[in-house]
Amino acid sequence: MPNVETALTNDILEIESVLGIEAAQRSIINEIVFTLKSHGIEINVEHITLLADLMCFKGKVNGITRFGIKNFKSSPLMLASFEQTGEHLFDAAANNKCNTISGVSDAIIVGGKIPVGTGDVSIYYNDKQRN
Structure with missing residues (x-):
């Protein structure tokens, strides 16, 4: 009989369910x-x-595969940057999907500033406080 005190498993989905x-x-x-x-x-x-954290934040384990990535609300460009580029771009065009270029992958693909660090700096000026 196995020793339940020292038994281990690396079956992530089994660990999640138990x-x-x-x-x-x-x-x-x-x-x-x-x-x-x-x-x-x-x-x-x-x-x-x-x-x-990324794999588990929805309360269930999602793999970092083309199937797991589809479970996230991802932009067409982000999906295209991972796998099956042509398929994702064709699907986006055929279904009139919009991309707001708000993610890191999106910005890199179009040559824009990535929305983190020095690429995410904004200056706000309140003119009403000055008067």
């Missing part, structure tokens, strides 16, 4: 860290945590 989304998120982080370290790659765990 222990919940937070346990699944922690397992994603542990598995990625283990895989990278076994190949001699060191990375700040905060970067991996950000990826795990």
Whole structure:
């Protein structure tokens, strides 16, 4: 009989169904860290945590695949930047989908400023306070 105190699994969906989304998120982080370290790659765990947060923020595990990405409300250009570029662009054109160029991928594709850091600076002036 297996020892239930020391038994482990790396089945993320099983962990999610039995222990919940937070346990699944922690397992994603542990598995990625283990895989990278076994190949001699060191990375700040905060970067991996950000990826795990993205995969779990809707309350269920979404893979970072072309199928998982479709579950996010993504712009046509963001979808096209991931996989199946032609298919996503054709679908966007055929269905008259609009893209507001608000994401990082969108801005990079069209050569615009990315909406983070120095690319996301605005100056607001209240003329009424001056008088």
